[in-house]
Amino acid sequence: MTKKAPVLFDIGWNACINCGACVAICPQEAGFVSAFDTIAVNTPCDIACMLCEDICPVVTITHRPAAANSTTS
Amino acid sequence: MPATPHYDIVVIGSGPAGATTARYAAERGLSVLLVDKRQELGAPVQCSGAVSRHALEEVGIPLEAEFIHEAIFGFGIYNQAGEQKKIDYRLLKPEEYGPEAPKKPLGYVVDRRRFDRYLMTMAERAGVEVWLKTEGLGYRPQPDGSCRVYLRRFNEEIELSAKVLVGADGLQSQVGKWAGLRTHMKITELASCLQFVVDHVETDGLLEIITGHEWAPGGYAWVFPKGYGYAEIGLGVIRTMADDGQSAQEYLDKFIRQSFFKERFADCRVLEIQGGGVPLAAPLRQQFADNLILVGDAARHVNPITGGGIHTALSGGRIAGGFLAGLVDEGRAATEAELEGYQQSWLDELGTKMWKLYDTKTDIFRESDISVRDERLYATMSGYFSPDSEYKKI
The missing domain is CATH 3.50.50.60 (FAD/NAD(P)-binding domain)
Known part of the structure; x- marks a missing residue:
């Protein structure tokens, strides 16, 4: 089974309605939350199941590879 | 120390x-x-706020105007085409339910x-x-x-x-x-919900529940009275059952603009936007x-x-x-x-x-034929809120 690459989530705060659905669906351990009661945005997610993106009623969660800073061009 | x-x-x-x-x-x-x-x-707010009077009285909560937006007297259950089964306790049990004391409401929408x-x-x-x-x-x-x-x-x-x-x-x-x-x-058991509190949508003391895959796959849409002439329009969808991966926001927009209620909603003005995850899951x-x-x-x-x-x-x-x-x-x-x-x-x-x-719910949503599933959900919802439902007290 291939392990998914860790991702960092980004939340479009203007559209976020603080509904809590992303945290409710998140299979991470306790504490994978931001200061604004969403899923964590500063900690890489190594599960990368993207359920939080799917559940978001206003589609305001996106992600990028957690290792995006180490460019290799 | x-x-x-x-x-x-x-x-x-x-x-x-x-x-x-x-x-x-x-x-x-x-x-x-x-x-x-x-x-x-x-x-x-992450909730529509509907609760039965029985639920409040059972735990000794006084029925105070401080938190009550509007009294509720029954339900209107709709199928996908807009046919309605009305369960209005003001008509079913007129000696017991009504707006004037000693008659009582069936429930409330609370703030x-x-x-x-x-x-x-x-x-x-x-x-x-x-x-x-x-x-x-x-x-x-x-x-x-x-x-x-x-x-x-x-x-x-x-x-x-x-x-x-x-x-x-x-x-x-x-x-x-x-x-x-x-x-x-499971993602298949958490409904992604969105609701608007709106002005210029008339209601009549009923919790209106709109079933049908087209409007809210895996869940249902609702129109609830919210007091002071306001209403709530909302819905919950199971994203894995949604067509083309559409979001709750897209479904709500479609429900307001294209459903059999589109004339009713034509002048609606959004006053508040609320959302949440609602588990349609086992305890x-x-x-x-x-x-x-x-x-x-x-x-x-x-x-x-x-x-x-x-x-x-x-x-x-x-x-x-x-x-x-x-x-x-x-x-x-x-x-x-x-x-x-x-x-x-x-x-x-x-x-x-x-x-x-x-x-019961799992059995309905396991049905792969969408029209059969819709019919069963409509029948179950209608039966659930009827006076002889075995689940009246839940």
Whole structure:
């Protein structure tokens, strides 16, 4: 089974309605939350199941590879 | 060094379940601390606020104008094409239900901000100590049978001792995760919900429920009266059942612009935007651990057919508070084995019926033929709210 690459989530705060659905669906351990009661945005997610993106009623969660800073061009 | 402060019960989360658990325990003489991380309870609103009068009376909540937006007298259940089954108790039982005393409403749509504050106030007046702006950081069972609870109140970290920690911290419960309980929810069982509070949409004292895959796959849409001439228009969808991966927001837009209600909604103006996850799931199989129990949404005490959770939270809180009072009074240990009694009491009174509802719901959504599924959901919803429903009290 291939392990998914860790991702960092980004939340479009203007559209976020603080509904809590992303945290409710998140299979991470306790504490994978931001200061604004969403899923964590500063900690890489190594599960990368993207359920939080799917559940978001206003589609305001996106992600990028957690290792995006180490460019290799 | 001063001794660590001790409480019989520490409750994390002051929603309907937490505040009711705390109140029932305090009324029996227990020392109770109720904490909530928010500065203002009930906000941001993640709920439509519909609750039966019976549910409030059953746990001794006065029917106060302070938190009631509007009285409800029945239901209007619609199928996908807009055909309606009206279940208006003003017509079904005119001697009992009506707007003028001594007749009574069937239920209410409440303002969750005012309602949650009211329940917290009731708990506080019953002797509960309440701390806002206080979040839970963790807990640890101790060899002497108590547990340590770690909190942050504003910016101060605080360590307390307690006999039992109650996790009433909602669907996004972290307390359940601390105890390693299996709180994980399937994407197929968490409805993604969005609602608008609107002006210029007429209602008539009924909770209107609109079924049909086209409008709300895996869930339903609703139009509820919200008082002062306002209404709520909302819906919940299961994303895995949605066509082309559409979001709740896209479905709500479509429901307002294209459904059989499009003329009714033509002048609607959005006053508030609210959302949330609603579990259409089974109750947690294990709602207890050493020194810990879960209540309300955290234990998934939510009706899996309607998604309603206020009544189940209040009843669960009453059961939990009463059980914990007995535990402390009788000097029993707060072990996993003893606390299983709480879950058993809950199953006996409510849970077994909720499991049955879950099986009914699962069976409907397992149907692969969409038109058959739609028909069954419409029939089930219509039957559920009828006067002879066996689930009337859930």
